[in-house]
Amino acid sequence: MMTSMADVTVTNNTDENRYEARLGDELAGVAEYQLTDELIVFTHTEVEPKFEGKGIGSALAQFALDDVRDAGTRKVLPLCPFIKAWIGRHPDYIPLVYGAPESTAKD
Structure with missing residues (x-):
């Protein structure tokens, strides 16, 4: 059974310092x-084994990074290999990364 992104709900659980992805009432993954x-330092992303390969990690990464971008107050330090790799596949998020050039345009 393929899960659509519409079925995934991602929230920021500030009490636990993690973004949580849920399918229905089940916790499917965390960042x-x-x-x-x-800075917001992403340290670990984990998807429950039964939900792997269903886009949960991507939903977590995109929601979390969009949330950081919308807030506009912090840069991202992606220590977590998954978040780092996800940003690498979605270059429009590179400006959020701490130490990244503000612009690639030449003066």
Whole structure:
């Protein structure tokens, strides 16, 4: 059975310092983070084995990064290999990364 992204609900659980993806009432995956005044450090992303390959990790990554971009107050430090690789496949998110050039345009 293929799961559509519409079935996945992602929320920011600030009490636990993690984004949570749910399918119905079931916790399907999490993206854990730590906050500083200037950074959100993504430390670990995990998808429950029975939900692997269904786009849960991508839904988590996109929601979390969109949330950071919308807030506009922090840069991303992707220590988590999954988040780092996801950003690499979606270059429009590179400007969110701490230390990334603000613009690739030449002056």
